[in-house]
Amino acid sequence: xxxxxxxxxxxxxxxxxxxxxxxxxxxxxxxxxxxxxxxxxxxxxxxxxxxxxxxxxxxxxxxxxxxxxxxxxxxxxxxxxxxxxxxxxxxxxxxxxxxxxxxxxxxxxxxxx
Amino acid sequence: xxxxxxxxxxxxxxxxxxxxxxxxxxxxxxxxxxxxxxxxxxxxxxxxxxxxxxxxxxxxxxxxxxxxxxxxxxxxxxxxxxxxxxxxxxxxxxxxxxxxxxxxxxxxxxxxxxx
Numbered sequence: 001x002x003x004x005x006x007x008x009x010x011x012x013x014x015x016x017x018x019x020x021x022x023x024x025x026x027x028x029x030x031x032x033x034x035x036x037x038x039x040x041x042x043x044x045x046x047x048x049x050x051x052x053x054x055x056x057x058x059x060x061x062x063x064x065x066x067x068x069x070x071x072x073x074x075x076x077x078x079x080x081x082x083x084x085x086x087x088x089x090x091x092x093x094x095x096x097x098x099x100x101x102x103x104x105x106x107x108x109x110x111x112x113x
Numbered sequence: 114x115x116x117x118x119x120x121x122x123x124x125x126x127x128x129x130x131x132x133x134x135x136x137x138x139x140x141x142x143x144x145x146x147x148x149x150x151x152x153x154x155x156x157x158x159x160x161x162x163x164x165x166x167x168x169x170x171x172x173x174x175x176x177x178x179x180x181x182x183x184x185x186x187x188x189x190x191x192x193x194x195x196x197x198x199x200x201x202x203x204x205x206x207x208x209x210x211x212x213x214x215x216x217x218x219x220x221x222x223x224x225x226x227x228x
Contacts, residue, residue, distance in 0.1 A: 046218070090156075099212070100161075100169075
């Protein structure tokens with residue numbers, strides 16, 4: 001069975017410093033992987049996705065993620081945090097054979113001024 | 114273009130009552146999904162529609178929960194005899210065809226509170 005582990009429930013960084021949100025997955029086959037962001041009282045928005053093309057995926061708002069099969073990781077990074085990045089981030093893997101999304105528990109990103 | 118919309122945005126009801134939650138997917142999307150998100154957790158899959166039919170309802174927690182999509186567009190999630198444990202945010206998503214790896218687009222959710 002597939003699963004997703006987000007290694008940190010909370011991450012706190014200062015504005016202007018790099019962001020790293022960690023995600024590990026388990027999958028029997030080549031997965032599709034996604035990062036979604038959820039701002040307070042807003043809907044889930046897709047940041048980026050990996051579907052077996054380039055291993056370094058660029059998303060919106062300056063975020064990117066690298067698929068590392070040997071480490072079964074898909075960590076999300078951003079070079080310089082902005083106050084507007086404060087939100088909950090979810091790492092998601094798509095089920096091997098169909099549409100079902102398997103969600104991590106989420107990482108809350110806190111940005112200090 | 115218009116995204117996924119959900120109504121109402123908030124619903125407060127009493128234990129034992131019946132509620133309906135509505136989802137309007139992106140126009141032309143054949144696949145529609147319902148999820149439930151409890152506080153501090155990621156969304157939990159409930160049901161998937163392909164057109165008018167429920168292709169997978171394995172996530173519905175019990176027979177108090179039911180969903181329909183009679184014309185292959187708008188969907189309604191129905192909860193009978195609500196319980197306090199049903200309190201959560203109910204999310205709807207749609208995608209173009211339901212294929213593997215396809216992006217699902219989410220609505221803002223309906224926050225249900227059962228007193």
